[in-house]
Amino acid sequence: MVIGDAAGLDAWTGMDDEPADGLADVFYWGRCEEEAYARFGGERIAQYGVDGPHGWLDVPVAEATARAAELSAWRDRHHGKGLMVSVDEHTDVHRFQRAGWHHPLRVGAIEVGGCQALGIEWDQGDHAIRHHGERTAGQIYPVTLEADEAGETVMRWSIPPYAVDGQDACHG
Known part of the structure; x- marks a missing residue:
């Protein structure tokens, strides 16, 4: 979930967009990770x-x-399965995920279109299934920031009830 100013989010780059900085991150993991590390290095x-x-x-x-x-190619020649490889280009999606790597709730802030945006990385199932996709699917929910009784900032947003084919999911 991304929370930000609508004008800033108009500049948002999703997973299929080009990275603005021309950079990417490369990751590898799995059963053969240590052998790959000995051969290829990395951090x-x-x-x-x-x-x-x-x-x-x-x-x-x-x-x-x-x-x-x-x-x-090394994996395929020597090991078959046992090593996963990923290239994550620096789109705003990846930048906000990366900003939350060191937070226990996977929350991070980045600048998008000149505005600060807060990213909350929900489970993929919550995002793709529960909320039916992204902004391109019309899934935009207003967020308000309010002061509570103690003067602390509270964020509130409303997401409509989950429905399957126009019916309430709990009462089919």
Whole structure:
């Protein structure tokens, strides 16, 4: 979930968009990870609560694609299955996920279109199934920030009840 000013979010780059900075991150993990690390190197990409995969951050996209292809070819020649390889281009989606890597709730803030945006990484099932997609599917919900009795800021938003084919999911 991304919370931000509508004008700023008009500049949002999704998973299928080009990275504005021309960079990507390369990750690899799995049963053959240690063998791949001994051969190819990379860094351990730590995330909150886990060691994270091995890989490289902030690599030009062409170089990232070439490294991933080399890892995949090595895997296919020597091991078959047992190594997963991923190239994540620096779209706003990836940038906000990366901003939340070290937060226990996977929350991070980035600048989008000159405005601060807050990203909350929900489980993929919550996002894709429960909310029926993204902004392109018309799934925009207003958010308000209000002061509570103690003067602290409280964020509130309303998401309509979940329905399957026009029926309430609990009462079919």
